Amino acid sequence: MEESQGGKLLGFWVSPYVIRVKWALKLKGVEHEYIEEDVFNKSPLLLKLNPVHGQVPVLVHDGKPISESIVILEYIDQVWKQNPLLPQDPFGRAKARFWAKFAAEKLQEYAWKALCSRGEEHERAVKSSIEALENMEEELNGKKYFGGDKIGFVDLVAGFISYQLPVYEEIACMKILDSSKFPAITKWIDSFRNHPLIEQELPPKDKMLAYFSKRRNEILLVENQTSSRK
Amino acid sequence: MEESQGGKLLGFWVSPYVIRVKWALKLKGVEHEYIEEDVFNKSPLLLKLNPVHGQVPVLVHDGKPISESIVILEYIDQVWKQNPLLPQDPFGRAKARFWAKFAAEKLQEYAWKALCSRGEEHERAVKSSIEALENMEEELNGKKYFGGDKIGFVDLVAGFISYQLPVYEEIACMKILDSSKFPAITKWIDSFRNHPLIEQELPPKDKMLAYFSKRRNEILLVENQTSSRK
Known part of the structure; x- marks a missing residue:
């Protein structure tokens, strides 16, 4: 299958790092394929495309992977000139x-x-x-x-x-x-x-409330266990 | 006094953030005025030029201050095109x-x-x-x-x-x-x-050895005091 104009974006629904990239592509009017990742059970594709961090977002454009949301925003702004994100000066x-x-x-x-x-x-x-x-x-x-x-x-x-x-x-x-x-x-x-x-x-x-409540409880639980072992 | 071509750089002799900016200006062949700051007793000039962080490096060019070493490197590379630091693609x-x-x-x-x-x-x-x-x-x-x-x-x-x-x-x-x-x-x-x-x-x-030994001792002392109060 041919890659769509804006390539492929690997993301996770609630990640603010992914959402800022989705917004940038929308503002530029660039079509892309979106692939939802399970960040708690990472796919071989994600680990291959971002071997250093294994994190979303990854934008694959012209067959090449780009990681780190702010780096991706810079890339998008250079490749698609319409509706500039950064000033020129x-x-x-x-x-x-x-x-x-x-x-x-x-x-x-x-x-x-x-x-x-x-x-x-x-x-x-x-x-x-x-x-x-x-x-x-x-x-x-x-x-x-x-x-x-x-x-x-x-x-x-x-x-x-x-x-x-x-x-x-x-x-x-x-x-x-x-x-x-x-x-x-x-x-x-x-x-x-x-x-x-x-x-x-x-x-x-409501989905964000449920998700972040759960994440918070998990993190606080791990911290409690760590400090009680000290 | 007129500002020199590359402006003014506020720095601290051992800061790796400052040294990377000094290197970039050298590689570009851009003359600048260097002002050594005492980061443990910050000057009113530094606090005025970088009110958010109060940190070096600050590059003042065309009368405007730029902070954060990596942001300064991007600026230098855009303003002085010779010996590019970043690739073009x-x-x-x-x-x-x-x-x-x-x-x-x-x-x-x-x-x-x-x-x-x-x-x-x-x-x-x-x-x-x-x-x-x-x-x-x-x-x-x-x-x-x-x-x-x-x-x-x-x-x-x-x-x-x-x-x-x-x-x-x-x-x-x-x-x-x-x-x-x-x-x-x-x-x-x-x-x-x-x-x-x-x-x-x-x-x-030898100056770096003396400086970082002292910094390390100060930081470890503060941490000891904090943990013994717990």
């Missing part, structure tokens, strides 16, 4: 890369830690998440999207804020996204989630 | 970005953890460092540099392997870089370190 690109890295490595990691921890560690992670969100609020302020008038690179990477963070908050009974404290982010969430191409790829909330 | 760029991320986020973090930990945690970090190096050995095999015949993006990011990792090994009495296990990396270290533009920016080994 070097400083604009540097700014976008800086904030994408910040969203992925600071906010996303702290929020995940806040979901999957207890006690002091949890408190610290909630505090760090709020501080990271303060930085993003300041960066966004006055713009519709991080990229300006249109959804761009940073919006796609930070997109988890709009649909996963509220799920984490509900499960762990914590408040990070206080709308009175984060008016720009709150407005951005509304515009972003309701964009027709973004909305199409949002996983159902 | 999208797949080659994706591969280089993947391995740069891997070197920076896996090997570098594990090696630092191996330096600054004890007991089981140290053993695990040494094992992870060796596994990460195995991946890099396989990627490099058959090439002079990660970028091919010339030093490129991945070489600059992975460059710490050639001059900091041996220092970590000596201080923590550990062996990660076994030359019989890593013949390609061993040969690469030799070519890379002896490249005249790379060599110029290597900090003196």
